[in-house]
């Protein structure tokens with residue numbers, strides 16, 4: 001069984017997730033750590049649980065989700081894995097980071113490119129990649145099929161959806177990702193989003209004004 005530990009970091013209130021299981025192997029998804037106290041928070045968690053970091057993954061590469069890539073990759077000697085179509089989005093961060101006040105952001109060079117269907121392993125558990133573009137062109141979600149849990153990034157939020165006004169965003173594509181990729185997972189599937197509280201597919205089908213049925 002995989003445990004999900006959420007953290008909320010940086011001025012965008014971005015959710016970083018650490019997924020870990022019985023052997024101690026863990027994945028760090030969308031590390032939004034920027035300030036030293038944020039870096040300390042995840043290091044302390046990993047050390048206190050005696051976790052063994054194995055994976056560093058991004059759902060997509062907007063600045064709030066990649067601020068801590070370089071720190072986490074260096075600290076735990078992890079290769080960064082990003083969705084293959086997100087490379088231009090990652091590269092673009094350098095062009096706007098100063099304007100947004102993130103002067104000390106350092107780009108981390110990705111070594112692994114994630115494709116739809118890719119499966120990642122933690123101990124005896126695994127989760128797979130679902131391609132969910134629209135908020136950004138290469139966005140992916142990670143699905144723990146056995147546990148009916150989706151790490152959803154900025155696609156579907158509790159009673160809201162990801163913005164589509166950033167470069168590469170597209171509203172119709174986002175709605176299609178939600179309705180054709182996430183909704184079929186099932187009403188009882190829990191979604192842990194990139195911002196805000198967790199939700200379920202069933203709840204969003206009923207109450208989300210953008211996509212309710």
Ligand SMILES: [Zn+2]
Nearest residue numbers: 060062135154
């Ligand atoms: Zn985003």
